Amino acid sequence: MILSTLTAISPVDGRYRNKAENLAAYFSEYALIKYRVRVEIEYFIALSEFLPQLGELNTPEIKAELRKVYVDFSEEDALRIKEIESVTNHDVKAVEYFIKEKTDNFLAEKYHEFIHFGLTSQDINNTSVPLSLKEAMNDIYYPAIQDIIDTLKKYAKEWINIPMLAKTHGQPASPTRLGKEVMVFVYRLEQQLALLKAIPVSAKFGGATGNFNAHHVAYPEYDWRAFGNRFVNDVLGLQREQWTTQISNYDNLAAIFDGMKRINTVMIDLNRDFWQYISMEYFKQKIKAGEVGSSAMPHKVNPIDFENAEGNLGMANAILEHLATKLPVSRLQRDLTDSTVLRNVGVPMAHIEIACKSLTKGLGKLLLNEDALAKDLDKCWAVVAEGIQTILRREGYPKPYEALKALTRTNEAITKQSISEFIDTLQVNDKIKQELKAITPHNYTGI
Numbered sequence: 001m002i003l004s005t006l007t008a009i010s011p012v013d014g015r016y017r018n019k020a021e022n023l024a025a026y027f028s029e030y031a032l033i034k035y036r037v038r039v040e041i042e043y044f045i046a047l048s049e050f051l052p053q054l055g056e057l058n059t060p061e062i063k064a065e066l067r068k069v070y071v072d073f074s075e076e077d078a079l080r081i082k083e084i085e086s087v088t089n090h091d092v093k094a095v096e097y098f099i100k101e102k103t104d105n106f107l108a109e110k111y112h113e114f115i116h117f118g119l120t121s122q123d124i125n126n127t128s129v130p131l132s133l134k135e136a137m138n139d140i141y142y143p144a145i146q147d148i149i150d151t152l153k154k155y156a157k158e159w160i161n162i163p164m165l166a167k168t169h170g171q172p173a174s175p176t177r178l179g180k181e182v183m184v185f186v187y188r189l190e191q192q193l194a195l196l197k198a199i200p201v202s203a204k205f206g207g208a209t210g211n212f213n214a215h216h217v218a219y220p221e222y223d224w225r226a227f228g229n230r231f232v233n234d235v236l237g238l239q240r241e242q243w244t245t246q247i248s249n250y251d252n253l254a255a256i257f258d259g260m261k262r263i264n265t266v267m268i269d270l271n272r273d274f275w276q277y278i279s280m281e282y283f284k285q286k287i288k289a290g291e292v293g294s295s296a297m298p299h300k301v302n303p304i305d306f307e308n309a310e311g312n313l314g315m316a317n318a319i320l321e322h323l324a325t326k327l328p329v330s331r332l333q334r335d336l337t338d339s340t341v342l343r344n345v346g347v348p349m350a351h352i353e354i355a356c357k358s359l360t361k362g363l364g365k366l367l368l369n370e371d372a373l374a375k376d377l378d379k380c381w382a383v384v385a386e387g388i389q390t391i392l393r394r395e396g397y398p399k400p401y402e403a404l405k406a407l408t409r410t411n412e413a414i415t416k417q418s419i420s421e422f423i424d425t426l427q428v429n430d431k432i433k434q435e436l437k438a439i440t441p442h443n444y445t446g447i
Helices: 017-027 029-050 052-057 060-071 075-088 091-102 121-158 178-197 213-218 224-235 251-279 304-326 337-342 346-364 370-378 381-394 400-408 416-424 430-437
Strands: 163-168 171-177 283-285 366-368
Touching: 017 029, 017 121, 017 346, 029 052, 029 060, 029 075, 029 091, 029 121, 029 224, 075 091, 091 121, 121 178, 121 251, 121 337, 121 346, 163 178, 163 370, 171 178, 171 381, 178 251, 213 224, 251 283, 251 304, 251 346, 304 337, 304 346, 346 366, 381 400, 381 416, 381 430, 400 416, 416 430
Parallel strands: none
Antiparallel strands: 163 171, 283 366
């Protein structure tokens, strides 16, 4: 079979390709190769600014030519690197040889050995992957989450005065307001998003085992730690890890994945709540001509967008969990397990992107059914018992909780009339009785 969206093994590159294809610029094989080329070029430029031996390369013209190697990087360039890799059997070494080829027309041969000078492949991989993740988060992930937050904020404001029966343990509880319940998710997402953004996107850069051995033995008079800090922090915009083995410690990367998991978990909770509200008919869904909800039942309008989002968020969390627990663990100065695992960073990002688009679509189809909310409130006059007994406590009435419990904790229907008749039996003045009778399931919604 020829690889296509119909023959792809993963649904991320198959059925859902149109929802996640913007992530290919950050996490595909092509993207990884391009990021490696970018880091190698920027490192070479940084060296030219640092070592007097390379001083004549430190010109705007040569820097511009060098940067064109990754700015104009094409799929054909990536294929050429794969050709070289088929001989070297080493992906990063293939990048080094490719850059030498591409710069042969304007760099003297004596400078070619300063490409990838003193580095190990992980100095490139452990900067390329965090850089691609950071830029994907800034360009795609954060805007997608913010769009959901903004939509929820709009609904929270629109529905802030819509009373709704609360359910705790699945049973009727003190009424709330629909807008407030939506605002809970806004608050949770904003809190977790702020925590995620506070985590540094860090990178390893320090030679074969993290000590700048090769750099130091060649140029012992230079401060290579300061050079590494400036390169990673200022040039790449990451944060250099100061003490490492051959590979990144991955602790910050794990924290990022854990932060994403928490946000996903909040969104799973959100999806399930809206799914339930639709089941309770608090919401209906906009109908699109031509769509069907069941192959057998013509009446069906299913909450499929919320279900799709929930499923994809669960897939993302499963992979994020493995990334977060596996990556910080490596045998001695390194083993190769991190390398193959890192290639899957884009997979949970894709599932999150698919989920965000489905959730956004689902939220956009909601039609508020106020009659259903009102009917549920009208059927549950027992929920005002809390307010009544609390006012009675304020007035020093004997055993008010027990009195309301006797009234409401039965299998008999509690109605507006039975509540009113109960209030009439209370030994309180008429002003208090009127205060108690003013409480209804529709206005007992707190602040």
